[in-house]
Amino acid sequence: MQTQRICLWSGPRNISTALMYAFGQRSDTEIIDEPLYAHYLHVSGAMHPGHEEVMASMQTDWTEVIRDVILGPCAKPVLFMKQMAHHLVDVDRTFMRKTVNILLIRDPKEMLPSLTKVIGIPSLKDTGLKTQAQLYTELQEIGQSPPILDARELLLSPKDVLSKLCVRLGLPFEESMLSWEQGGHRSDGVWAPYWYENVHRSEGFVPYQPKKEPFPKVLEGVLSECLPYYEILRADAICSDS
16 A cells, blocks of 8 residues: 655644644544654754653654654555644755645734744744745645645635645545544644644634734734745635635
């Protein structure tokens, strides 16, 4: 059996965990949570919450991660891997020729204030948006047409957007993707207590609600850096019919 290996290249605070949970409900799919996270912490020196726990729980050598995890054994027809685009520091990306790749984006006006609650004032690099834009170009150059999901569109109409995504992936849509039990998933990384509080309280995709708080002035500089990359990607994102 040949496994379809799907990499979701997201930025932080982009409902990527909810999307991973959705695929985790499928009858044909195994999920893996951020296999390159320990590598990223090791090479970047970033001091994220739970840094030592993450480093102790996973392989830090990206070559081993690709060989043993991303391209490693899988007992199911589909392997869905939630990945952070900014984790691709010093990683040879040629393995993406063997994976199906998806990009998940979120309006930085909504993502940046959320990100500050976990890591303080973020930089463009922390958002992954520039890397996502580069990935989009690189994947097109090797003949791929990676689907792009915008978090807002997905929350506006989960069934519609997921159905369209499944068509792009050549998979049947399953109604089970729309709901899950509260409390997390057995595949959660050890960093879940620091990042996944909201999704652990959920039983499905939470309806989209625009931010009501004024955008923090301290983030205006990084917002101006993020917006051009977001707009490029948003132009090709799957849209809901709502």
